[in-house]
Amino acid sequence: MRYLCHVLSILILSSIPALLFGQIITWKEIHPGIWKGTAGKPDAYDLLKAAEATASPALARLPKQDFPLDQTAITCQLNNGKSYVRLPLQRDEQLYGFGLNFQTIHQRGRIMQLHADHYGKSDNGRTHAPVPFYVSSLGYGVFVNSAKYIDVYAGSGVRKDAKNPPKVMDRNTDKNWEAHPYSDAVEMLIPAEGIEIYVFAGPKPVNAIERFNLMSGGGCLPPRWGLGFTQRVHRLYTDEQVKQEAKAFEEKGYPLDFIGLEPGWQSKSYPCTFEWDRTRFPDPARFVKEMDQMGVKINLWTNPYVSPDAAIYKNIAPYTGTHTVWNGIVPDLSMPQARKILFDQFEKEHVRIGVSGYKIDEVDGFDSYLWPDVATFPSGHSSEQIRQTYGLLVQKHSFDMFRRNNMRTYGLVRASNAGGAPFPYVIYNDNYSHEDFITALINSGYTGVLWTPEVRASKTAEEWLRRFQTVCFSPMAMINAWSSSMQPWTFPEVAPQIKALAELRMQMMPYWYTEFAKYHYNGTPPFRGMSLEEGFGMNVRKEKTPTNLQDNPYEEAVTREVKDQYMAGEYLLVAPLFTGQTTRKVILPKGKWYDFYTGKLAGDGEVITITPGMDRIPVFVKDGGxxxxxxxxxxxxxxxxxxxxxxxxxxxxxxxxxxxxxxxxxxxxxxxxxxxxxxxxxxxxxxxxxxxxxxxxxxxxxxxxxxxxxxxx
Structure with a gap:
């Protein structure tokens, strides 16, 4: 009888496929204020391994901090080969991060799947940098080191055994009933049999972000010329047309440090040969040298998908995935053999003749052209893992190529992820919403990446000027004229203002360069959201926190979502205007703030209304700046x-x-x-x-x- 009961119990247990098995998280402090937790069997290939992240020595000099959460409240369970992790939330905290978002700053209450992709005009987790890191308004950060698609429930789900459950309300009788009840946890689902999770102490939110960036080596330090002005020329320009463009900048007195060549510089693109088109560029080495003598460096567009006509095609083919992109084979850049073949070609054909950098396109996603998740790769890593890390891989190994040649670089890329902070690349995309661009610039500071609100085409002089104003207060001051052929002076009625802005960008180079040095050595994001500024939302006069639950479903969010102003370095608050705006409100943090252009007092910890006119982007400096x-x-x-x-x-x-x-x-x-x-x-x-x-x-x-x-x- 006892034997029969034992057999029956085994049969009953084996018939329940969704049983949850608790996993013990083992914690270890690996740097001051940074703890690494592991549970189960994490994947061998992850984001930090793809980036080959090496911690900055600055971490060892940081002060000790206490673990910022209740360790016993952080739990992990294994369910059908997937790991489920739960972290506590307090009623009075807001969350920031979870990747490069374009429409939202506050992430509490949101549901997303972190998935490398182009931006599809929805903050659903599919984005150019789906970084699984978030920072709390209470001054700590959390990072899940996985190269898989991660499902995130950022304080949206309510367990029946929650320690802090929401109040039960009757919709029939209670006017405060809410469709999204209060949740006391962040929950994430990782398709792996274990997790590697990091917790970062503050004490302030910006300190947690600094530790996160320093764990990967600190932020990038661009060359000085990278912080100047750049123009990307039409995709089919010849070498003579590029030279004439540069001469026009000089003759008209507009700053220019590097020019970007678009697909036509290659003999074939989509897929790519990575070889010069000798009809447009008959002598590339001479062309690059002549441009350098003019004070202008050359940046090359490319994507990594190899044309059958490329010289490296036969050698690299064994190290590529099963599927193609635009009929080009996809190098498995997680393999040293593939990296060597591709970047040796880049070094020989481009870098050794003086090419300064790259714009690496289409490594982000868009399912209709990128490899599908059924693809396989010779490294054995899943297509999902390669997709999540491909932006990291192209950045890391192109950067190493420039380091071997003792040349700093600064370029553009369509995808990144955790571990990418040290790489000198700025993310961009094909979306063209100016408002979304500024929200992304703010979110980049929570995520350990850089983003540029580039200028492309404009319908009016006003739009042209407003867009130009924001790129001059961003990581890369760029016009991308690959299709439009537009130039800074395209609208004569605002050409003087455009020139003055470009000159201001150059005048401020000592400030920009120092702020990027702080990014490198201290991990401090050079462009960041207002919630990271001391005194923001604290006793600000004339400002009320929204109480409408449609606007703010969590009453515990102590400051309202601010998507249209940001900090640029230590001292500057930038408040751009968009096309059609003549006036706007600016929330000044606690303390006195002064007009950047005049030095006059603008306000003292209050909300001000400004009407700046067309000529200037509103910028304010904190007292003592x-x-x-x-x-x-x-x-x-x-x-x-x-x-x-x-x-x-x-x-x-x-x-x-x-x-x-x-x-x-x-x-x-x-x-x-x-x-x-x-x-x-x-x-x-x-x-x-x-x-x-x-x-x-x-x-x-x-x-x-x-x-x-x-x-x-």
């Missing part, structure tokens, strides 16, 4: 070139700033060839006075004469 500027120039300073500096101070408070310097072109900074110079502004005898520390012996020093401008006095 210091902005180092240089004279306007047509090209970024080259290695060894000294540049005069004007140091601007705003407001009444004392101020300080650390100005970064290196050669701006090579990787010598990785061997210690860099310098920080401390700027102080202090009040003495009723007046402000400035000082800058002396240059260090044996360290780079590109600073010429220093002048001071106290904007508010």
């Amino acid at each position: 210091i902005i180092p500027m240089m004279p306007a120039s047509l090209h970024a300073p080259r290695a060894g070139q000294k540049t005069d500096i004007e140091i601007r101070h705003y407001g009444q408070k004392n101020g300080s700033y650390r100005l970064y310097d290196d050669d701006g072109e090579t990787f010598a900074y990785e061997k210690g060839a860099f310098a920080w110079r401390t700027i102080h502004v202090e009040r003495a005898g009723g007046r402000l006075k400035g000082s800058i520390s002396a240059p260090e012996n044996g360290k780079p020093n590109s600073v010429g004469n220093v002048t001071w401008r106290f904007m508010t006095e």
Whole structure:
């Protein structure tokens, strides 16, 4: 009888396929304020392995922090080969991140599947950078290190055994009944038999993001010329047409640091040969050299799908997937053999003749042209894993190629993921909503990637100017004229304003370059959302938190979603206007803020209404802010070139700033060839006075004469 009962119990258990098996999460502090948790059997191939992420030495210098969550409230269960992880949420916290979103900043209450893809005008998780990292308004971050499609329920589901269940309401009688009840957890489903999860302490949200970026090596440090101005020319331009375009910039006095060539530079594209079209570019090496002598570098468009007519086709074919993209074979770049063949070709044909970088297109998705999930790859990694990491792979190994040649690069890419912060690439796409572009710029700071609100075509001079204003306050100041052939002076009625903006971009290069150095060494995003700014949403006058549940389904979200203003570096608040707008509101964080252009007081921790006119993008500087500027120039300073500096101070408070310097072109900074110079502004005898520390012996020093401008006095 006992034997029969035992057999029956086995049969009953084996007939229940959906049994949940709890997994113990083992936690280990791997860096100060960063804990790694593992449960079950995580996949061997993941995002950090694809990026070959190496932690920044800066992590070791960070202060110790306590684990920011209740460890016992973080649970993992295995269900039919998938891992289910649950993390606690408090009533008063908001969530940010979960990839490069274009329409939403607040992510609490949302459901998405993190899936590498083009942006399809819906924040459903399908995006160019589906980074499985989120940061809480309470000052911690969470990252799930998986190269699989991850289902996310960001505080949307309610378990029947929830410790903090929502109040049960009767819709018939309670006017406060809500279709989306309060949820006390973030839940994620990962199609793997285990998880690798990281928790980042703050104490502030920006500190958690900094730790996340530093765990991958810190943010990228572009060359100085990368932060200048770039024009992408028509896709079928010849070498002579490119030269004439560059000459027109110089003759008209518009800054230009690099030009992007679109598909026509290749002998064949879609799929690609990666070889020069000798009818349009008969002598590529001479062309690139002549352009460099003009002060203009060359960037090449490509995608990685290999044409049957490419010289490398036969050699790389064994290391490609089963399916093609536009009839081109897909290199399995997770394999060293495929990487070597492809990037050796790039190095020989492009980099060694002076090509400065790439625009790597169509590595993001769009199911109708990318390889399907039924594809297989010779590495044995699933098509899903290759899709989630392909943007990382092209960035990592092209970047390594430039490092071997001791040339810094700065380019464009259509996809990235966690671990990609150190790679000098800016994401772009074919969507053209200006408003969405700014929301994406804000979200990039929560996600460890860079994004540009590029300018393409415009129907009116007003639209052209408004779009141009925002690219000049973004990671890459770019016109992409691959189809339109438009130029900065296309609309004569706003050409003077466009030139002034381009010159301002160049004048601000010492500030931009220093802010990117902070990204590299400290992990601080150079462009970021207002929720990361100290004092935002705290006792801001004339501002009320929405109570309409249609606008904000969670009363615990303590600040409203702000999608149209952002921080640019340490001191600047940027509040762009869009086509048709003549006035707008700006939420100023706690403290006094000053007009960037005039130095006049703009407001003190309040909501202001501004009518700035067409000529200027509204920019505000916090009290005590210091902005180092240089004279306007047509090209970024080259290695060894000294540049005069004007140091601007705003407001009444004392101020300080650390100005970064290196050669701006090579990787010598990785061997210690860099310098920080401390700027102080202090009040003495009723007046402000400035000082800058002396240059260090044996360290780079590109600073010429220093002048001071106290904007508010």
